[in-house]
Amino acid sequence: MRKMVPPSDSPRSRPPVTVLSGFLGAGKTTLLRHLLGQAEGRRWAAIVNDVAAINIDAALVAAAGAQRVVPLGNGCVCCTVRDELAETLAELAATGDYAHVFVEATGVADPRSIVRLFTRTNPFGRKLDDFAQLSALVTVVDARQFEVEERKSRDGRKRAASGVKPVFDLMLEQVECADVVVLNKCDVATAEAVRRVEALVRAVNARAEIWRVAQGRVAAAEVVGRVRFQADVTPGAAEWVRLLGGAARHAAVRTGPAVAGRHEAAFGITSFVYEERRAFAEEKLRAWFEAALPEGLLRAKGFFWVRERAADMGFASVAGGAARLEFIGTWAAALRERGVVTDAEIPPSTRERWAEPHGDRRQELVFIGVTLPEAEIRAGLAACLV
CATH class of the missing domain: 3.40.50.300 (P-loop containing nucleotide triphosphate hydrolases)
Structure with missing residues (x-):
């Protein structure tokens, strides 16, 4: 350069x-x-x-x-x-x-x-x-x-x-x-x-x-x-970013119509955020993403953690029927457990999502789609938890 x-x-x-x-x-x-x-x-x-x-x-x-x-x-x-x-x-x-x-x-x-x-x-x-x-x-x-x-x-x-x-x-x-x-x-x-x-x-x-x-x-x-x-x-500006990181942090306002617009309502487009602190079993989670995604799903993105790789931050991305699950970094909680960082060195943005005993490890997945079967998706993910 x-x-x-x-x-x-x-x-x-x-x-x-x-x-x-x-x-x-x-x-x-x-x-x-x-x-x-x-x-x-x-x-x-x-x-x-x-x-x-x-x-x-x-x-x-x-x-x-x-x-x-x-x-x-x-x-x-x-x-x-x-x-x-x-x-x-x-x-x-x-x-x-x-x-x-x-x-x-x-x-x-x-x-x-x-x-x-x-x-x-x-x-x-x-x-x-x-x-x-x-x-x-x-x-x-x-x-x-x-x-x-x-x-x-x-x-x-x-x-x-x-x-x-x-x-x-x-x-x-x-x-x-x-x-x-x-x-x-x-x-x-x-x-x-x-x-x-x-x-x-x-x-x-x-x-x-x-x-x-x-x-x-x-x-x-x-x-x-x-x-x-x-x-x-x-x-x-992406809707999944807004839902994960916006000011509206309570579940009551983080589910429902993805966008309050005439066209979106006409096509039944809705969104919700799945949140959980317990770990997934990796094999079950991958099997669910492979075989159980609903037909109306347009977009899904967010973070996950699995028991088998408890230190690794997982990231899921779905576009239509195509899903990618990958590991993109290390949870701050794991770095603290290893002595790599101290409590004082954990950024405030991470602290906002901190909850013992797992620290910043969390399941936080946004789903956007047409007439999404929210209860079915939540039940399917719950079945993947350890």
């Missing part, structure tokens, strides 16, 4: 940046070309990422109206070419020549990784926010494709192999971390399908603005007109 040069103090410093995410074929390039075609002399730049060596999308965008198009190939901006993205944005900002910068991420990019470029300092003590302002995370969703993948994941009952993320899981993550969700290709999807997809999107991210469009046709003024990204809000 090269050391980024600080921008000047001119009014044109820190240009706003709009990041376009969305799964393969959702219509990101079409949307970007349509936006750039409305530049009308304004100096806009575009950075187009492609995992392939030949960046076809950059070639298409180059003729659309941007003053400058920078291709980033052979990797994804959320992982292998993150440094190149940061350096490119810093260099564009340093020129003071561009009033807005668009970044088209690959179809497999996780927007949260791009957010971290703006909010976390690099080894030189700088962060991308010093150079450019993240204006909005925009996720493009193919309305037909989203519904197909959701039904395929749910009806097919396919389980993700270890380390392999199902397509629908990635699509949900791109929706969950978004300020704006563009429901694209609404002209080729049925009205009922569009309504259902919008309800599903709101169920997992109630904060995002949702725009129904056809052929990527969005007025540029809607995108460049105001800053929508909030560093302390956008990354945690």
